[in-house]
Amino acid sequence: MFDIGFGEFVVLGALALFVFGPEKLPKAISDLARLLRQLRGMAQGAKAEITSAIEPSMQGLDISDLNPKTFVQRTFMEDAPAAVPRSPAVLPKGAPAPWDPDTT
Numbered sequence: 001m002f003d004i005g006f007g008e009f010v011v012l013g014a015l016a017l018f019v020f021g022p023e024k025l026p027k028a029i030s031d032l033a034r035l036l037r038q039l040r041g042m043a044q045g046a047k048a049e050i051t052s053a054i055e056p057s058m059q060g061l062d063i064s065d066l067n068p069k070t071f072v073q074r075t076f077m078e079d080a081p082a083a084v085p086r087s088p089a090v091l092p093k094g095a096p097a098p099w100d101p102d103t104t
Contacts, residue, residue, distance in 0.1 A: 016028070016029075
């Protein structure tokens with residue numbers, strides 16, 4: 001998740017030992033672990049509350065499905081084939097770019 005290697009852990013441990021000292025470090029670690037457990041519990045509770053509050057047709061919804069493009073495709077175009085991505089038009093060298101006077 002954070003992509004932290006062994007060397008970074010050693011540096012963080014030495015920094016924590018320097019900041020908190022050897023007497024207070026075990027209590028600081030246990031307080032941090034307790035805080036992380038509480039945050040994880042709050043996040044799971046919020047997710048469960050949101051999941052129970054949404055309508056049944058949206059029950060299988062994932063956070064990544066809220067991307068507007070995939071949400072519209074999933075919700076309104078279930079039977080339609082997936083759009084084929086178009087490559088941008090290549091203009092001949094020296095040709096003017098297309099211009100629409102109504103857009104400016």
